[in-house]
Amino acid sequence: MTATKSFADLHLRPPLRDLEQVKRMIAKSAELGFQLVGVTFPCNVSVEVIEKVRKICREAGADFASRVDLTPKTSHELLDNLRRFRREFELVSVSCTSKPVARQAAKDRRVDLLSFQASEPRRRFFDHAEAELASKALASFEVDVAPLLLLEGYQRIRLLSCLRREVTVARKFKVPVIISSGAATEHLLRNPNDFVALATLFDMTSERALESLSDVPLAIVRRNREKLSPDYVAPGVRVVRRRDCCLCE
């Protein structure tokens, strides 16, 4: 079932101060069957750190995508952050902590992933209006598995209930869903089949869960790499060949 697919985990959150831990987590991810890993960096990270992590990924045999998680307090702050950081990272995720931020993030085409707080169901704003905006702007809804593993009892029940509702809304409005580990430590990493099994807890079918782990995240990274390439002009338009000076002809 999974032998021919490539899988991507777009949300690894290793402690960047401890490069050994970063190395272990990336190696583990690759060993578990992920061909592409997205590593979260702070906004002000240096290029050297990103290159070090890229090298670690290369050594582990995994493709690497740099990612930033924006947590703006207001929609103005979000716009400002997007202006400053969009071109610095391959993936931009917005953690929506308020409704105005959630709405702005959903309608902005520079945002790749929408994520919501797991521990506070009242601060999850992925409703019909949000899904409609996200669907038009090609933003995806991200489900982190780590909180599902860490929470217990009533909190986990509420989270599962929210996820079930949100995944149904996403399907209705054709918003792509991606499943990521959201892991900050090795023991929260799982293989793709385990993620599929956990996705059944919020009523995702195996086929959709597999898509959320492979086709959807891979397409997002491919699209962004194309956009970040110097040859990109507009959707469907790119520079094929350059001459030193086209005015000389």
Added chain:
Amino acid sequence: MRRRYLAIRVESEGSVDKGELTDAVWKAITQLFGEYGASQAGLVVIAYDEQTGRGVVRCSHKALPMVKASIAAITKTNGRLILIHVLGVSGTLKALRKRYG
């Protein structure tokens, strides 16, 4: 009753014995699906090697998605971190052993 056999691999801080593994799986399934759900699972840890961390779990075929989700949700047993991967599923022990050793 049709059954399914799951090949598993356990990773943990320190060694985990068969009893602890059984407890962890039962606890996870009871937490996620309640006593009613657990009663339908027909769950048995058939074999487990502490040295290699590999084992076989048997369950009812109808409860397979439930058991797989429960096993993936396990993070701790007796205060120690534990992580269980499902390597594969088969309808017979013979086929499972052939595939996963």
